[in-house]
Amino acid sequence: MTSVRLFLCLAIAAAACDSAQEGGAPEPGTELYAISPEDVREVVFTAPEHRLYAYRWSPTDTFQITAATRGRTEVERCAAGAGFQRWLTAVARMPIERKLDRPFEPRGAEWTDLRLRDTTDLEPIDVRLRVPVANDEPVVLQSGAHQYAVAVDAVTLRSARSGCAALGSVAVAAPASLPR
Amino acid sequence: MPAKRIDVNLAMQTVAAYDSETVFHACGCVSGDKSHPTPKGLYKILRKHHPYTSKTYKVPMNYALFFTTTGVALHQYHGPAPWLLLRAGRALTDAVGSHGCVRLQEDDARKLYGWAPIGTVVEVHETPP
Numbered sequence: 001m002t003s004v005r006l007f008l009c010l011a012i013a014a015a016a017c018d019s020a021q022e023g024g025a026p027e028p029g030t031e032l033y034a035i036s037p038e039d040v041r042e043v044v045f046t047a048p049e050h051r052l053y054a055y056r057w058s059p060t061d062t063f064q065i066t067a068a069t070r071g072r073t074e075v076e077r078c079a080a081g082a083g084f085q086r087w088l089t090a091v092a093r094m095p096i097e098r099k100l101d102r103p104f105e106p107r108g109a110e111w112t113d114l115r116l117r118d119t120t121d122l123e124p125i126d127v128r129l130r131v132p133v134a135n136d137e138p139v140v141l142q143s144g145a146h147q148y149a150v151a152v153d154a155v156t157l158r159s160a161r162s163g164c165a166a167l168g169s170v171a172v173a174a175p176a177s178l179p180r
Numbered sequence: 181m182p183a184k185r186i187d188v189n190l191a192m193q194t195v196a197a198y199d200s201e202t203v204f205h206a207c208g209c210v211s212g213d214k215s216h217p218t219p220k221g222l223y224k225i226l227r228k229h230h231p232y233t234s235k236t237y238k239v240p241m242n243y244a245l246f247f248t249t250t251g252v253a254l255h256q257y258h259g260p261a262p263w264l265l266l267r268a269g270r271a272l273t274d275a276v277g278s279h280g281c282v283r284l285q286e287d288d289a290r291k292l293y294g295w296a297p298i299g300t301v302v303e304v305h306e307t308p309p
Contacts, residue, residue, distance in 0.1 A: 026230055030294065031228055033227070034297070035227050119249070120250075121249055121251065122250075144231070
């Protein structure tokens with residue numbers, strides 16, 4: 001009877017103290033995350049020279065995009081078009097190709113921050129991505145202390161830098177002015 | 181019937197993954213405790229994330245397959261006690277368990293994570309043997 005009690009106490013203690021362990025590094029082929037593009041409600045894409053914000057109130061609505069570029073006084077606003085749908089589909093899952101043996105300097109003009117918020121109460125997905133200017137370099141995702149090449153089309157990701165010209169359908173409002 | 185579905189039996193503390201009618205993988209699990217029972221019902225996988233640490237609870241939840249809008253997921257067990265001990269404890273009392281998530285051994289969690297796409301049906305029920 002004593003041994004059963006001891007066993008029970010150990011099991012309860014084990015369940016109670018769910019200690020934090022360092023997570024395992026994702027293997028090649030693993031999706032670092034995946035989400036249905038249909039469930040995404042809000043997107044924030046931040047690069048040193050560009051800002052993109054897209055929002056819709058419900059999954060049946062069209063995304064409304066606001067895009068800004070450093071050095072330009074005007075902020076673009078437009079309804080999302082097919083280009084944005086392609087871009088959103090591209091960032092909705094991040095399959096890892098390989099771990100980089102020689103990581104990139106984690107700062108610079110090519111590094112972007114992406115936030116995806118969906119219709120759930122879950123925390124948003126926040127990732128840091130290096131979107132290369134050159135086509136012969138992979139898109140790189142920073143995860144903890146490691147960097148991974150991910151199977152995401154760089155050309156599609158770069159289209160966010162063109163704002164409404166690449167992502168929008170038709171302009172829905174006159175451009176607003178931004179203070180310099 | 182959807183091609184891929186995951187069956188969680190709370191009474192048996194088991195998880196079975198089906199591709200059509202073929203069992204892809206079956207394993208044991210530890211679900212929510214008496215105070216935080218895993219919600220029964222029919223769901224679908226809404227989000228996958230690995231590695232993943234909950235900012236709310238500050239605990240790792242690797243190979244997380246979220247199937248409710250409030251954050252209930254199938255994921256890897258990270259506790260300090262051996263898995264067999266946890267399972268045995270759960271068999272003795274439902275005071276042992278998670279805060280609602282379905283905990284799995286690492287190999288099982290990895291296998292399900294790689295197999296189940298977004299939208300995979302998850303059925304949580306309590307069917308005695």
